[in-house]
Amino acid sequence: MEIIESIQNPKVKTWKKLHSKKGRETTGTFLIEGIHLIEEALKAFIPMKELIINSEKEVPSEWKVSNIPHVFVSAKVLKEICETETPQGYVAVCELPDNRNVLLEKGKFLLIDGVQDPGNVGAIIRTADAAGIDGIILGEGSVDPFNGKVIRSTQGSLFHLPVQKMNLEEALQICRENHIPIFGTTLTGSTYNAIAPQEHFALIVGNEGSGVQETLLNQCDQNLYIPIYGNAESLNVAIATGILLYHLRG
Amino acid sequence: MEIIESIQNPKVKTWKKLHSKKGRETTGTFLIEGIHLIEEALKAFIPMKELIINSEKEVPSEWKVSNIPHVFVSAKVLKEICETETPQGYVAVCELPDNRNVLLEKGKFLLIDGVQDPGNVGAIIRTADAAGIDGIILGEGSVDPFNGKVIRSTQGSLFHLPVQKMNLEEALQICRENHIPIFGTTLTGSTYNAIAPQEHFALIVGNEGSGVQETLLNQCDQNLYIPIYGNAESLNVAIATGILLYHLRG
Numbered sequence: 163m164e165i166i167e168s169i170q171n172p173k174v175k176t177w178k179k180l181h182s183k184k185g186r187e188t189t190g191t192f193l194i195e196g197i198h199l200i201e202e203a204l205k206a207f208i209p210m211k212e213l214i215i216n217s218e219k220e221v222p223s224e225w226k227v228s229n230i231p232h233v234f235v236s237a238k239v240l241k242e243i244c245e246t247e248t249p250q251g252y253v254a255v256c257e258l259p260d261n262r263n264v265l266l267e268k269g270k271f272l273l274i275d276g277v278q279d280p281g282n283v284g285a286i287i288r289t290a291d292a293a294g295i296d297g298i299i300l301g302e303g304s305v306d307p308f309n310g311k312v313i314r315s316t317q318g319s320l321f322h323l324p325v326q327k328m329n330l331e332e333a334l335q336i337c338r339e340n341h342i343p344i345f346g347t348t349l350t351g352s353t354y355n356a357i358a359p360q361e362h363f364a365l366i367v368g369n370e371g372s373g374v375q376e377t378l379l380n381q382c383d384q385n386l387y388i389p390i391y392g393n394a395e396s397l398n399v400a401i402a403t404g405i406l407l408y409h410l411r412g
Numbered sequence: 413m414e415i416i417e418s419i420q421n422p423k424v425k426t427w428k429k430l431h432s433k434k435g436r437e438t439t440g441t442f443l444i445e446g447i448h449l450i451e452e453a454l455k456a457f458i459p460m461k462e463l464i465i466n467s468e469k470e471v472p473s474e475w476k477v478s479n480i481p482h483v484f485v486s487a488k489v490l491k492e493i494c495e496t497e498t499p500q501g502y503v504a505v506c507e508l509p510d511n512r513n514v515l516l517e518k519g520k521f522l523l524i525d526g527v528q529d530p531g532n533v534g535a536i537i538r539t540a541d542a543a544g545i546d547g548i549i550l551g552e553g554s555v556d557p558f559n560g561k562v563i564r565s566t567q568g569s570l571f572h573l574p575v576q577k578m579n580l581e582e583a584l585q586i587c588r589e590n591h592i593p594i595f596g597t598t599l600t601g602s603t604y605n606a607i608a609p610q611e612h613f614a615l616i617v618g619n620e621g622s623g624v625q626e627t628l629l630n631q632c633d634q635n636l637y638i639p640i641y642g643n644a645e646s647l648n649v650a651i652a653t654g655i656l657l658y659h660l661r662g
Contacts, residue, residue: 177453281531289651292640324645388658393572395656401539404651405658410639 165217167236175216175234177243177255183306190258192308193243196250197222202318209257216240216251216351230254258308264326266336268362269296270411273333274368275378276303277399283307284315285400286367291319293407298323301330303369330366334381337364344382346374347406349396353387354405358410366383415467417486418489424485427464427493427505431555440508442558443493446500449521459507466490466501480504507560514576516586518612519546520661523583525628526553526619527649531560533557535564535650536617541569543657548573551580553619580616584631587614594632596624597656599646601635604655609662617653 179185180193197336210230217234272290277283283305307325344364429435430443460480467484522540533555557575592615618624
């Protein structure tokens with residue numbers, strides 16, 4: 163068994179480039195770390211190019227991975243390509259999915275406008291999955307969903323529903339053509355629970371500091387807000403998304 | 413103006429001890445960092461023992477702090493006592509509040525059972541503040557609310573509503589005596605939105621992995637759950653708390 167032991171090995175350098183958005187987009191691949199995420203990706207038939215394994219560990223026998231090349235590496239190399247502090251010993255190089263998989267015909271959709279914190283975007287994707295949302299559109303100003311911290315924060319939900327990067331003006335245009343009601347989120351407007359649950363909807367949530375862009379809010383059928391009853395200035399965007407999605411889906 | 417420049421200064425060592433729960437409890441004080449949190453604490457009349465200021469910065473003139481001793485330190489000392497990577501230059505040593513301020517008579521209360529992640533507890537306190545909750549009880553297994561990361565995650569909400577550490581069995585006993593309906597959270601039970609909003613309630617949320625302890629659930633009037641419609645295994649505890657509090661308060 164050949165084991166890659168040097169962090170100078172060209173393969174190691176290539177893998178490390180996948181920590182950046184540029185590296186992922188150039189190669190069309192991204193990394194996932196740990197048994198749980200790899201199992202979620204396998205279940206979702208995410209194409210994998212390589213499985214990178216700490217040579218002191220075994221590949222779980224139930225993994226159906228016989229057609230995926232295995233690369234064994236030292237613990238030191240594995241630590242080098244992992245972003246977590248205590249890596250479990252398993253990393254997969256996956257193919258970025260085709261970026262045209264959210265149909266926006268009928269259904270429940272979430273549009274994310276400029277949410278920048280990876281933990282927030284990951285929590286939002288996980289929450290949208292729990293709420294049974296049909297697809298997520300990420301506008302240009304949001305963090306890349308294949309960022310390692312986003313993926314870990316989704317706890318596998320990134321592989322459960324389509325997540326697509328798209329210009330939000332275009333997405334709203336498609337929603338209008340398909341007669342999907344569009345709801346923005348603001349600090350004024352209609353109290354969210356004055357709106358009845360909807361069979362089809364597109365909800366837009368926005369940046370941690372500045373919210374949804376004005377030009378997008380102007381194109382919404384209604385703008386919703388969550389009342390603040392105490393002295394907090396605002397709600398965290400992932401928590402607001404949870405309250406709104408569970409209310410709208412009914 | 414005397415400026416503390418050495419990180420070996422006994423004062424600096426004393427301040428650093430406040431990063432640990434033990435240090436806070438021994439001295440009865442805790443640290444807060446940054447202009448926003450200090451302003452929130454001043455507005456809430458949290459007693460302050462010392463204001464520590466980077467000697468290159470000025471004290472904002474609108475701060476009503478004339479009776480609080482000012483200690484000027486070098487940027488290096490300030491960095492040493494801060495937990496954030498790019499400190500703003502202001503730290504306050506505050507007195508821990510009296511731990512008997514949540515009355516549990518009538519009102520809306522949140523009980524936290526063993527939530528361990530500081531970011532989660534901070535987001536929960538912020539969300540409970542937004543939802544206009546009257547007080548929070550933290551059981552023994554939860555992270556200390558005066559942990560620096562909890563305080564930063566609350567974004568000042570820690571100073572907006574009473575947060576008390578207390579044995580949860582005792583808290584439930586008091587709720588029962590006061591005829592406050594108690595709601596647990598589980599993965600089975602009643603769907604949360606089958607329950608009408610309540611004028612008075614105590615909601616218990618639990619540990620990230622194992623949820624609320626069985627012995628506490630057995631003492632609840634009703635146990636609520638949030639349905640998972642997609643393929644996520646669970647919701648983040650702070651997001652679940654947001655959905656439940658906003659539903660229960662109506």
